[in-house]
Amino acid sequence: MNFCNLKLSADARGLLADAFGISPDHADFPILRDEFFSNYEKALLVESRLFDGIDHLLVQMDHANLLRGIITNKSERFTKTHYEVNGSSPASRLHCSNHTQSPFCMQQELRISILHNQSMFGNDIRDILAGNAAGMKTVAAAYGYCRCKGASRGLGSGLHHQ
Incomplete structure (x- = not known):
């Protein structure tokens, strides 16, 4: 990297x-x-391309009929383009806040479309903290554009994927 x-x-x-x-x-x-x-x-x-294995993960989620949502601080113009370019299946729900992830934002998304017992995957300490504050199960993705390697283990994230 x-x-x-x-x-x-x-x-x-x-x-x-x-x-x-x-x-x-x-x-x-x-x-x-x-x-x-x-x-x-x-x-x-x-x-742009998806990280290795992510395309397979998305296909498996589709086959299992798992809902998924994307909550990001990235502008919608970039997030939607990324999915269109990479041929990824769209998320069940896309929320682009254009600012730092917040627990309130995630709680609102949960109320709209995603069951409360679903998980939050993040590659940044802010993602894990916001997911925990929203009452979600969290998974730290310790690869890619990650800024939470090692540190995320002490933040209450249930799983770490490397």
């Missing part, structure tokens, strides 16, 4: 801070962020 993958969960703010040393209050931030999003969207159509 390259260095960039380790920073992706930090979103545009984190990537631009690392690359240019600027924060969202910098005058050039909106211009650089918009250019970043434009380039990201173009690359998403060329370079």
Whole structure:
């Protein structure tokens, strides 16, 4: 995994801070962020793919008629494109909040479409904390764009997948 993958969960703010040393209050931030999003969207159509084994997992979930939802802080324009490009079957429910995952958001999603005894899979400490706060079973995915390796074991996540 390259260095960039380790920073992706930090979103545009984190990537631009690392690359240019600027924060969202910098005058050039909106211009650089918009250019970043434009380039990201173009690359998403060329370079993106699911991590090994995820396509098989999704097929198995479909065969078992398991509902699944995606709760993400990623913009819907990128999340929907990713699923369309990779030919993944759509989630039962997609919620793009465009901000940090919150327990309230997850609880609302649970009330709308997903049974409360379902699980939250996450690759970031924030995912596990928010899932736990929403009363969900959590699974830490300790691969990919993960920022919770090792640390997630002490956060009450029931399982760890590497």
